[in-house]
Amino acid sequence: MVSTATIAEIAALAGDPARAAMLNTLMDGRALTATELASVAGVTPQTASGHLARLTTAGLLAVEKQGRHRYHRLASPMVAQMVESLSQLAATLAPPGRRVATGPRDLALRTARTCYDHLAGRLGVALTDALLDAGHAEIDGDAGAVTDGGLAFFAGIGIDLERATTRNGRRSSRVFCRPCLDWSERRPHLAGAVGAAICSHAFEQGWIRRVDGSRAVAVTRKGEQALRSAFGIAL
Amino acid sequence: MVSTATIAEIAALAGDPARAAMLNTLMDGRALTATELASVAGVTPQTASGHLARLTTAGLLAVEKQGRHRYHRLASPMVAQMVESLSQLAATLAPPGRRVATGPRDLALRTARTCYDHLAGRLGVALTDALLDAGHAEIDGDAGAVTDGGLAFFAGIGIDLERATTRNGRRSSRVFCRPCLDWSERRPHLAGAVGAAICSHAFEQGWIRRVDGSRAVAVTRKGEQALRSAFGIAL
DNA sequence: GGAATGCTTCGGCCCCGACCGTAGCATCGA
DNA sequence: TCGATGCTACGGTCGGGGCCGAAGCATTCC
Structure with missing residues (x-):
């Protein structure tokens, strides 16, 4: 929550495949542990730890310490809205054939x-x-x-x-x-x-x-x- | 408009300072030339050309050829909405004290x-x-x-x-x-x-x-x- | 207490991509 | 026809950052 937070910085955070997968996974509002997020992102826990630290200090994620677990969740509905707009755009720009079946x-x-x-x-x-x-x-x-x-x-x-x-x-x-x-x-x-x-x-x-x-x-x-x-x- | 267009790819495109400046400048809906956009992004025309090509092939920008000028504009309102949500988030996450100097x-x-x-x-x-x-x-x-x-x-x-x-x-x-x-x-x-x-x-x-x-x-x-x-x- | 689990920090490797200089194509004005 | 202008293509440099292995804390379970 330190840096001046420009558009580019926020977008760059979401622009890494591993971090994007994490954000997308957290879109349902759940709070997940670092290990779970490492799994969905396809990286090792120590790599995920670094990503999560960056997302947290930037204010995109909020952490809740519970015993030896650290639960990560989206920091605010506004973050969810940002990810949502990215998803919409990605779905629209994807070639019509390969579009994720929307609807049901x-x-x-x-x-x-x-x-x-x-x-x-x-x-x-x-x-x-x-x-x-x-x-x-x-x-x-x-x-x-x-x-x-x-x-x-x-x-x-x-x-x-x-x-x-x-x-x-x-x-x-x-x-x-x-x-x-x-x-x-x-x-x-x-x-x-x-x-x-x-x-x-x-x-x-x-x-x-x-x-x-x-x-x-x-x-x-x-x-x-x-x-x-x-x-x-x-x- | 070729690749599978994932969230990360879209965000990465917006995650570069030069490209972010371009997108932000185009938020008023106008169509600008490559040179003008190079100026606002603070890079040379040849660098800007590369950025604009990537943004265009990804489907974020649309180009209109007019004589020796190539006018670039946001491809759709959905792109504008995405940039808007990034702006909002950036404004929210920025430290309240040091927000960009407020002036006329x-x-x-x-x-x-x-x-x-x-x-x-x-x-x-x-x-x-x-x-x-x-x-x-x-x-x-x-x-x-x-x-x-x-x-x-x-x-x-x-x-x-x-x-x-x-x-x-x-x-x-x-x-x-x-x-x-x-x-x-x-x-x-x-x-x-x-x-x-x-x-x-x-x-x-x-x-x-x-x-x-x-x-x-x-x-x-x-x-x-x-x-x-x-x-x-x-x- | 000791062992296992969850997470983080550190160090080093390595690749992607942003940048510019130079050069090559188009288009417009004489 | 000949510059001038707008833009793009190519090659080379280099710095940021993503990645993992190893090691170090913290917490919990037995």
């Missing part, structure tokens, strides 16, 4: 996808809205919380939040509930242990299933019924 | 300027606000629209939106109306075909004129009257 996949991603370990897209935001409206959860700035009524509600539909926050009988240090700005909806959805518990429960109950092994998920017929009866959601 | 030239830029092919700055935002307040246009998120009343309004002041959206008798695929976040005002102004039509009309009617051949424009006396009577704007 993108539509699926915007409808419902996983964001790290919780749900995002229209589904994730709709779930969050429903929980907020019902008074089961609250969001205030960067903080989130589940109300007492919410705890009972989750228990009633089979989501044990006690179990979700403990591992090996010991309390996890993980953030219990926090809002996460949705990349496509530009509105918050629930993350943290609560978001993860909802997501894994939805998978276990067969409400949703992965599409093509990508981040996109599809809501099953059973899931539609469950979401309507439990949350009052008609996606 | 900057003041003129902030007051009124062209953004590719439409109006920006205080003038652009004021025009947009007036249109929104009068119900002539609407903005919802990333989408914009002109109302039926708006169409009649524009026709009344001599702006034919039908003509603006058709080319050679066929409907252009260009986005009709979209909001564009103003770099200096941090609020949206109108872009797309509508924004372009307003801008060109303002030039044709002598409401505004260029300053020093830069992106800045000055509102003429005639323009002040027209803006006040037609839009109710007192800049």
Whole structure:
């Protein structure tokens, strides 16, 4: 966050194949570790470390230290917008034959996808809205919380939040509930242990299933019924 | 227009100081010669020629041959949008204290300027606000629209939106109306075909004129009257 | 405690590409 | 026809930076 930040400097940062792959991977709003990003970029961890350091000092990425892991995410929606405009342009300029098939996949991603370990897209935001409206959860700035009524509600539909926050009988240090700005909806959805518990429960109950092994998920017929009866959601 | 056009390739093209200066200079939508662009980039003509060739084959620039001159311009509004998003990010990431020396030239830029092919700055935002307040246009998120009343309004002041959206008798695929976040005002102004039509009309009617051949424009006396009577704007 | 894991720093290699000087093509004005 | 101008093509130089191997901290697990 030191240098004078010219257009050329920003573009040069995104102009390296390895760094571009990292930025593109982080476009879903997740926070990934340096090793994971090294993998997607196809470089060794020490090389990735250098790239991540440059992206971070430039202000494009934000890091969150958690134990021996360092989670990297896009620093702001504006960075996502910049990457998005690059993607659009790349898709347009690519020879029509070799254009990445647009449409169903993108539509699926915007409808419902996983964001790290919780749900995002229209589904994730709709779930969050429903929980907020019902008074089961609250969001205030960067903080989130589940109300007492919410705890009972989750228990009633089979989501044990006690179990979700403990591992090996010991309390996890993980953030219990926090809002996460949705990349496509530009509105918050629930993350943290609560978001993860909802997501894994939805998978276990067969409400949703992965599409093509990508981040996109599809809501099953059973899931539609469950979401309507439990949350009052008609996606 | 050959290679597969990845994000990294596009960004790398914009990541060179000389090429970035060229792209930035072309942001006003004009077409400049190679020599002029070499001047603003601070390189020799032969170096600039190489840069321009790369930008052109990549599809970022379009060339128009006229005699012994070759006029270069941005290939599409999408390129302008990409450069715009880079500018925004650069302005945001720059240390607040040492932002480029603010002077009369900057003041003129902030007051009124062209953004590719439409109006920006205080003038652009004021025009947009007036249109929104009068119900002539609407903005919802990333989408914009002109109302039926708006169409009649524009026709009344001599702006034919039908003509603006058709080319050679066929409907252009260009986005009709979209909001564009103003770099200096941090609020949206109108872009797309509508924004372009307003801008060109303002030039044709002598409401505004260029300053020093830069992106800045000055509102003429005639323009002040027209803006006040037609839009109710007192800049 | 010791070992394993995640990440960073350091040093050195090496390639890409930005730059210019020179020279070669087009076009315009006499 | 002959310069003058605008632009491009080629060759050579050289500096930045991407890459990895080796080594050094920090943290966690057993």
